[in-house]
Amino acid sequence: MYTVIEGGVTAAKGYEASAVEAGIKYKNRKDMAMVYSVVPCVCAGTFTTNVVKAAPVLWDKEVVENSANARAIVVNSGIANACTGKQGYEYCLKTAQAVAKDLKISESSVLVASTGVIGMQLPIDKMVEGVHKLVAAKAPGLAAGTLAAEAIMTTDTVSKQVAVNVEIGGKPVTIGGMCKGSGMIHPNMCTMLGFITTDVSIEKSLLQEALSNIVKDTFNMITVDGDTSTNDTLLIMANGLAENETITEKNEDYQDFVEALYYVCEYLAKKMAGDGEGATKLFEAKVVNAKTKEDARTLSRAIVASNLSKAAIYGCDANFGRFLCAMGYSGAQFDQNDVELFFESSEGRLQVFDKGTPIVFDEEKATKILGAPEVTIFVDMHEGNEEATAWGCDLTYDYVKINADYRS
Amino acid sequence: MYTVIEGGVTAAKGYEASAVEAGIKYKNRKDMAMVYSVVPCVCAGTFTTNVVKAAPVLWDKEVVENSANARAIVVNSGIANACTGKQGYEYCLKTAQAVAKDLKISESSVLVASTGVIGMQLPIDKMVEGVHKLVAAKAPGLAAGTLAAEAIMTTDTVSKQVAVNVEIGGKPVTIGGMCKGSGMIHPNMCTMLGFITTDVSIEKSLLQEALSNIVKDTFNMITVDGDTSTNDTLLIMANGLAENETITEKNEDYQDFVEALYYVCEYLAKKMAGDGEGATKLFEAKVVNAKTKEDARTLSRAIVASNLSKAAIYGCDANFGRFLCAMGYSGAQFDQNDVELFFESSEGRLQVFDKGTPIVFDEEKATKILGAPEVTIFVDMHEGNEEATAWGCDLTYDYVKINADYRS
Numbered sequence: 090m091y092t093v094i095e096g097g098v099t100a101a102k103g104y105e106a107s108a109v110e111a112g113i114k115y116k117n118r119k120d121m122a123m124v125y126s127v128v129p130c131v132c133a134g135t136f137t138t139n140v141v142k143a144a145p146v147l148w149d150k151e152v153v154e155n156s157a158n159a160r161a162i163v164v165n166s167g168i169a170n171a172c173t174g175k176q177g178y179e180y181c182l183k184t185a186q187a188v189a190k191d192l193k194i195s196e197s198s199v200l201v202a203s204t205g206v207i208g209m210q211l212p213i214d215k216m217v218e219g220v221h222k223l224v225a226a227k228a229p230g231l232a233a234g235t236l237a238a239e240a241i242m243t244t245d246t247v248s249k250q251v252a253v254n255v256e257i258g259g260k261p262v263t264i265g266g267m268c269k270g271s272g273m274i275h276p277n278m279c280t281m282l283g284f285i286t287t288d289v290s291i292e293k294s295l296l297q298e299a300l301s302n303i304v305k306d307t308f309n310m311i312t313v314d315g316d317t318s319t320n321d322t323l324l325i326m327a328n329g330l331a332e333n334e335t336i337t338e339k340n341e342d343y344q345d346f347v348e349a350l351y352y353v354c355e356y357l358a359k360k361m362a363g364d365g366e367g368a369t370k371l372f373e374a375k376v377v378n379a380k381t382k383e384d385a386r387t388l389s390r391a392i393v394a395s396n397l398s399k400a401a402i403y404g405c406d407a408n409f410g411r412f413l414c415a416m417g418y419s420g421a422q423f424d425q426n427d428v429e430l431f432f433e434s435s436e437g438r439l440q441v442f443d444k445g446t447p448i449v450f451d452e453e454k455a456t457k458i459l460g461a462p463e464v465t466i467f468v469d470m471h472e473g474n475e476e477a478t479a480w481g482c483d484l485t486y487d488y489v490k491i492n493a494d495y496r497s
Numbered sequence: 498m499y500t501v502i503e504g505g506v507t508a509a510k511g512y513e514a515s516a517v518e519a520g521i522k523y524k525n526r527k528d529m530a531m532v533y534s535v536v537p538c539v540c541a542g543t544f545t546t547n548v549v550k551a552a553p554v555l556w557d558k559e560v561v562e563n564s565a566n567a568r569a570i571v572v573n574s575g576i577a578n579a580c581t582g583k584q585g586y587e588y589c590l591k592t593a594q595a596v597a598k599d600l601k602i603s604e605s606s607v608l609v610a611s612t613g614v615i616g617m618q619l620p621i622d623k624m625v626e627g628v629h630k631l632v633a634a635k636a637p638g639l640a641a642g643t644l645a646a647e648a649i650m651t652t653d654t655v656s657k658q659v660a661v662n663v664e665i666g667g668k669p670v671t672i673g674g675m676c677k678g679s680g681m682i683h684p685n686m687c688t689m690l691g692f693i694t695t696d697v698s699i700e701k702s703l704l705q706e707a708l709s710n711i712v713k714d715t716f717n718m719i720t721v722d723g724d725t726s727t728n729d730t731l732l733i734m735a736n737g738l739a740e741n742e743t744i745t746e747k748n749e750d751y752q753d754f755v756e757a758l759y760y761v762c763e764y765l766a767k768k769m770a771g772d773g774e775g776a777t778k779l780f781e782a783k784v785v786n787a788k789t790k791e792d793a794r795t796l797s798r799a800i801v802a803s804n805l806s807k808a809a810i811y812g813c814d815a816n817f818g819r820f821l822c823a824m825g826y827s828g829a830q831f832d833q834n835d836v837e838l839f840f841e842s843s844e845g846r847l848q849v850f851d852k853g854t855p856i857v858f859d860e861e862k863a864t865k866i867l868g869a870p871e872v873t874i875f876v877d878m879h880e881g882n883e884e885a886t887a888w889g890c891d892l893t894y895d896y897v898k899i900n901a902d903y904r905s
Contacts, residue, residue, distance in 0.1 A: 141825030141833050172821050172833060174853035207818020208855040314804040315723065316819070317826035396722040396804070397900055404901025410615020411724070413580050417549030418725035425549050425580060445582035447616040486894045492805055493812025 090255070091264075091349035097250025099234035100265035102288040102330035103127045106233040107226035108240035111219030113212060114167030114205060119240035121216075122164045123188075123223040124284055129158035129198070130326035133297035135304050137321035143171035145201045146322055148181040152200055153297075159326050160198040162284055163188055163220060164241050166269070170203040170211050171319040180211045187217045191224040202322050204243055204269060204282050238267040241282060244491055245271045249360040255349035257342045260333040262289045264346075266353045268323075270361030271313065283308065283323040283357055289346055290329035291336040299347050300325055307354035310386065310479040312394045313365035314488070325350075362393075362480035363463070367487030372402045373465040374412075377476040384421040384470075385477035391419030392466055393481030402464055403483035407432065407455035409441040412466050429469040434461035444471075498663070499672075499757035505658025507642035508673030510696040510738035511535045514641040515634035516648035519627030521620060522575030522613060527648035529624075530572045531596075531631040532692055537566035537606070538734035541705035543712050545729035551579035553609045554730055556589040560608055561705075567734050568606040570692055571596055571628060572649050574677070576619050578611040579727040588619045595625045599632040610730050612651055612677060612690050646675040649690060652899055653679045657768040663757035665750045668741040670697045672754075674761045676731075678721065678769030691716065691731040691765055697754055698737035699744040707755050708733055715762035718794065718887040720802045721773035722896070733758075770801075770888035771871070775895030780810045781873040782820075785884040792829040792878075793885035799827030800874055801889030810872055811891035815840065815863035817849040820874050837877040842869035852879075 099106045104126055108119040134153040136146050152159060163184060170177045181201050189196035203211070227233070238248040252265035268283035291299075300323070308323060329335070336342050363371035374392035379385035392398055395415035401408040409430055416423070426445035431438055436458045441450050458464070507514045512534055516527040542561040544554050560567060571592060578585045589609050597604035611619070635641070646656040660673035676691035699707075708731070716731060737743070744750050771779035782800035787793035800806055803823035809816040817838055824831070834853035839846055844866045849858050866872070 137826075139822065139825035140827075140830060141821050169818070172818050172850065172853075172855060174834065174855075176854070206816070207822060208816075208850065210855070316803055316805045316822060319818075319822050319825060395724055396896075397724045400897050400900030403897065406902050408614070408616075410577070410580050410727075413549050414547065414615060414724060414727050417547035417727060418545075419548075422548060426582065442580065442616065445580075446584070447580060447582075447618070484897055484900075486897050488804075489808050489811065489892055489894050489897060492808030492892075494814050 091253040091352055094252050094254050096231040096252040097234040097238050097265045097267045098124045098284055098286045099229060099231055100252035101263035101286050103328050104286045105227045105229045106237040107223045107228060108236035109219055109222040109226055111165065111215050113165050113215055119236065120166045121219040121223055122237035122240040123227060124162045124237060124286060125227050126160055126326055126328045128328050128330065129160060130328040131291065131293040131296055132159035132324060132326045133293065133300045134322065134324045135301055137318055139317050139319050141172060141319050143169055143203060143320040144173055144177035144181050145170055145203045146320060147178060149200050149322060149324065152197060156197045158198055159200055160194045161188055161192060162200040162202065162324060163223065164202045164282065165216065166241050166243050167205040168203060168209050168211050169205045169207045169320050171207040173210055176210060180213050183213055184216050184220060187220040191221060200324055202282050204241065204320055207319060234265065241269045243269065243271060244366050245269050245364055247364055249357055251353055251356045253349045253352055255345055257289060257345050258333040260331050262331040262333060263287060264349050264353050266357055268357040268361055271364060271366045281318055281321055285325040285353060287327045288331040289327050290331060290333050291327050291346065295336055295343060296325060296327055299350060303351050303354050307358040310390060311358045311362040312390065312481045315394050359480050362482055365482035366491045367485040368482030369403065369485055370483050371463040372399065372481045372483055373463065373478060375465055375478045376468045376470060378473055379470045379475045380473040382475045382477065385475045387419045387421045388416050389477045389479035391415040393479045396484055399481065399484035402459065403485050405456045405459040407441065407452060407459060413442065423470060423472060427471040431467040432458045433465040433467050434458045434463060436461045499661040499760055502660050502662050504639040504660040505642040505646050505673045505675045506532045506692055506694045507637060507639055508660035509671035509694050511736050512694045513635045513637045514645040515631045515636060516644035517627055517630040517634055519623050521573050521623055527644065528574045529627040529631055530645035530648035531635060532570045532645060532694060533635050534568055534734055534736045536736050536738065537568060538736040539699065539701040539704055540567035540732060540734045541701065541708045542730065542732045543709055545726055547725050547727050549580060549727050551577055551611065551728040552581055552585035552589050553578055553611050554728060555586060557608050557730060557732065560605060564605045566606055567608055568602045569596055569600060570608040570610065570732060571631065572610045572690065573624065574649050574651050575613040576611060576617050577613045577615045577728050578619050579615040581618055584618060588621050591621055592624050592628060595628040599629060608732055610690050612649065612728055615727060642673065649677045651677060651679060652774050653677050653772055655772055657765055659761055659764045661757045661760055663753055665697060665753050666741040668739050670739040670741060671695060672757050672761050674765055676765045676769055679772060679774050689726055689729055693733040693761060695735045696739040697735050698739060698741050699735050699754065703744055703751060704733060704735055707758060711759050711762045714885065715766040718798060718885065719766045719770040720798060720889045721770065723802050767888050770890055773890035774899045775893040776890030777811065777893055778891050779871040780807065780889045780891055781871065781886060783873055783886045784876045784878060786881055787878045787883045788881040790883045790885065793883045795827045795829045796824050797885045797887035799823040801887045804892055807889065807892035810867065811893050813864045813867040815849065815860060815867060821850065831878060831880060835879040839875040840866045841873040841875050842866045842871060844869045
């Protein structure tokens with residue numbers, strides 16, 4: 090059983106972080122961050138399925154798949170280094186080389202990540218200068234992790250980090266993470282940018298398997314705008330400093346680790362959904378008793394991804410037909426005559442659709458329920474035993490405002 | 498070769514129409530319309546692929562597939578008769594029965610269609626009363642068709658109709674149509690509601706084949722908000738009064754008819770996209786030299802469907818990375834190093850991306866091009882010979898406003 094604690098990427102043993110103003114694109118704010126492990130780590134990652142992959146995604150896939158170990162992650166906000174051709178990839182190499190030289194580690198143990206405008210080249214001199222500052226500033230302690238979580242933000246309104254303790258094989262293990270989200274969020278294999286550190290000792294292949302499985306029900310179940318980014322990257326580093334007996338099989342230790350990691354991923358994913366661009370509330374869809382797990386995921390995602398559903402949630406409009414409509418075009422097969430649909434929040438619970446027939450409900454109560462800061466559409470399919478939950482946010486004027494002129 | 502003429506569904510020989518205030522949901526506006534043929538017609542249709550099909554869709558599929566002929570279409574706006582269970586289907590039957598009795602025709606030759614709020618039952622007494630008025634008011638002439646096109650609107654800001662003349666086998670043939678769109682527009686097999694009438698003489702199976710093929714490149718290539726409606730219906734009636742030699746094979750007559758029908762469908766589809774809820778402009782994506790036709794369709798649709806692309810078009814923001822990002826997650830495979838991307842409008846043409854590399858372009862010129870009322874993103878894939886065009890609109894504050902409180 091895990092316990093939630095303070096902190097983020099520097100909560101686990103042996104991790105340091107830093108954040109600096111490099112002037113990549115923003116003025117007067119920190120826009121580069123580094124996470125560093127004092128000893129070599131095994132690492133795993135999941136990446137965007139977008140055919141147009143950003144240069145750092147290509148770089149990190151190479152490191153995750155082929156490097157013996159990882160030591161550092163360097164992140165910049167402001168420019169995404171996507172759609173930047175060969176030069177973009179060379180800039181990943183140059184960034185990693187600068188980190189490697191300053192830290193006296195191998196360039197193939199350096200992960201890089203970028204977020205921001207697509208189709209602009211990075212100012213590489215500023216990046217390299219930023220690396221020097223990051224290495225000089227790196228420090229252990231929770232404050233350093235908090236600064237890093239702030240530096241990776243773009244249109245995010247709050248920074249997002251979390252950490253948990255869990256006992257594994259009699260040893261205290263810590264897992265901490267941070268992420269940024271906000272727009273172009275419809276992850277497919279993982280989220281915009283997420284970074285998790287842990288001191289657990291675990292084999293690389295099991296770390297990757299745990300991460301890939303958990304992502305399916307956490308980061309891959311959120312959406313802000315249906316746009317799967319070119320840069321989606323989720324990385325985890327495990328440095329073994331907890332000194333637990335190395336996890337090499339799917340035993341009880343593995344299960345304990347997975348449970349704690351699941352919490353970290355779900356927490357960060359939900360934070361990202363609730364802080365979607367322009368969002369005023371977290372919009373959750375829970376589908377139960379579906380025929381298959383995949384159906385449950387498909388149906389719940391379709392509800393939170395629908396522009397019409399999202400606009401109705403913004404307006405506290407009990408227009409439940411839009412949720413059924415979204416389920417209907419999701420690709421999952423079902424009979425509307427089996428379906429029950431409920432609104433849920435801290436303000437109560439209300440059934441609105443009963444196996445094919447609309448229910449005449451109390452509009453005032455519905456509006457009150459939908460006015461809460463976290464709203465759930467609960468759907469009982471009455472077709473099987475599988476369930477899934479997806480998270481999104483409402484669609485607001487501010488989403489349009491933010492994205493009608495994002496670059497300026 | 499066809500000629501565009503005045504009018505809509507009453508342009509062809511032997512068609513009458515009417516529109517009345519039935520008080521279904523709106524006040525002080527016409528909300529029911531009828532199209533009637535003085536002689537029996539062959540008919541064809543394409544319908545929503547949404548699993549949650551509205552009652553009138555189920556009714557019309559039955560008529561299109563199994564009835565010997567069709568005589569009338571009755572349409573109401575305000576309530577969609579979707580998610581309404583058995584009672585909803587019975588109301589289709591009752592509506593058709595009322596029409597059949599008044600017109601002394603078979604109930605199985607009556608098509609019905611509804612658009613509006615999902616999950617509310619129709620006030621059937623008002624519907625039946627409306628039918629009596631529609632039958633009493635039916636009249637030939639272009640004015641009657643225009644009134645019908647107005648009565649089927651919901652959040653549409655303009656009514657949409659078109660007609661063409663084409664000579665087939667030495668006889669003048671007319672095709673006229675009307676449609677409504679605006680929100681919940683992401684047709685998959687056809688559009689929200691579209692009705693086409695023609696006096697051509699053609700075999701039913703060929704009429705269906707022509708319609709189904711044309712829909713793939715016209716109505717199925719538009720999107721407003723990515724939400725495939727429960728009610729999408731496109732119907733065509735052909736009454737043979739043009740007295741051309743009946744088209745029974747894919748000869749020159751068939752090609753002439755298809756060419757004219759294609760124009761009617763494309764015209765109506767584009768009108769629907771440009772009049773999307775809250776839209777300020779028509780947003781077109783043209784993809785050329787793709788590997789396959791399906792790739793070209795997928796890529797062009799992804800561009801106009803992306804919220805981020807749509808918001809950028811609204812803001813005249815030359816953020817071309819969003820178009821590439823949307824292409825990347827569309828499902829089509831390609832190499833960004835082959836791709837060229839251009840902005841086009843009445844204000845000029847500008848290349849912004851050249852085979853993997855962003856081009857440094859004149860921002861002022863880009864903003865001017867994107868400020869036009871019709872904007873095209875032109876993409877050359879350099880991979881094959883197939884092309885497709887998709888149409889959508891920008892994403893604006895008004896889209897959110899309209900949909901945050903649609904029901905009130």
